[in-house]
Amino acid sequence: MIEVKNLHKKFGKLTVLDGLDLSINEGGIFAVLGPNGSGKTTLIKCILGMVIPQDGEIIYDSESILGKSDYRNKINYMPQIANFPANLTVLELIEMVKNLRPKPANEDDLIALFGLESHLEKKLGNLSGGTKQKVNIVLAFMFDSNLIILDEPTTGLDPIALIHLKKLIQKAKSQGKTILVTTHIMSLVDEIADEIVFLLDGKIYFKGSVSKLKEETGEKHLEHAIANLLKKQYV
Ligand code: ADP
Numbered sequence: 690m691i692e693v694k695n696l697h698k699k700f701g702k703l704t705v706l707d708g709l710d711l712s713i714n715e716g717g718i719f720a721v722l723g724p725n726g727s728g729k730t731t732l733i734k735c736i737l738g739m740v741i742p743q744d745g746e747i748i749y750d751s752e753s754i755l756g757k758s759d760y761r762n763k764i765n766y767m768p769q770i771a772n773f774p775a776n777l778t779v780l781e782l783i784e785m786v787k788n789l790r791p792k793p794a795n796e797d798d799l800i801a802l803f804g805l806e807s808h809l810e811k812k813l814g815n816l817s818g819g820t821k822q823k824v825n826i827v828l829a830f831m832f833d834s835n836l837i838i839l840d841e842p843t844t845g846l847d848p849i850a851l852i853h854l855k856k857l858i859q860k861a862k863s864q865g866k867t868i869l870v871t872t873h874i875m876s877l878v879d880e881i882a883d884e885i886v887f888l889l890d891g892k893i894y895f896k897g898s899v900s901k902l903k904e905e906t907g908e909k910h911l912e913h914a915i916a917n918l919l920k921k922q923y924v
Pocket residue numbers: 700703705723724725726727728729730731732
């Protein structure tokens with residue numbers, strides 16, 4: 690579904706992606722992991738055409754996407770940092786995003802799921818971080834797309850909201866969708882990821898299932914398996 694070839698991205702002198710190759714098949718949950726600053730968001734933004742790489746190619750649904758924008762209609766995206774206009778209400782924001790996208794939205798069940806009914810008339814600037822994140826989740830899931838990209842969707846969520854998010858991701862998978870997700874919550878990755886993509890030094894350092902990573906590092910716990918990866922004990 691997504692084919693990334695020899696992707697290079699530098700910000701000034703800082704090399705973030707250094708000839709990254711990655712192939713994501715259609716259907717399933719892919720966890721993009723890596724230390725802070727390893728380029729997860731940069732990779733995601735390259736796929737979305739929000740960051741332009743210096744070199745390399747990205748193929749989505751058999752077509753090169755560099756310089757194109759139509760393909761974005763086929764992607765649901767939840768950004769890591771959502772800078773919502775502070776003066777809009779939640780409802781106004783939802784309506785605005787619906788008007789921007791040329792496809793039907795289904796937000797009512799999501800609003801109910803995350804208990805946002807009582808917040809709809811509030812200004813975004815007055816919401817708590819966790820509530821803003823729930824709005825962010827509604828915006829990402831209210832459209833029907835085959836590819837869903839979630840950049841740190843778990844930040845600031847309470848445990849109940851986390852369970853709802855997990856179920857939404859699993860439901861999307863059961864519908865044959867592809868989900869790319871970054872998160873620091875390893876228990877979530879352990880539970881739902883079909884494949885881990887681990888970024889380090891601008892490249893994919895490990896790609897495979899959670900059980901493969903545990904097996905190859907000789908660790909039962911995912912946190913320890915990843916720590917092991919980082920110590921470069923894994924070859
Ligand atoms: P991650 O999401 O894995 O934490 P990012 O992709 O956000 O990492 O960032 C990777 C590196 O690139 C960081 O060192 C970050 O400071 C830098 N970076 C990201 N975006 C920019 C930008 N627009 N300009 C300059 N540096 C950037």
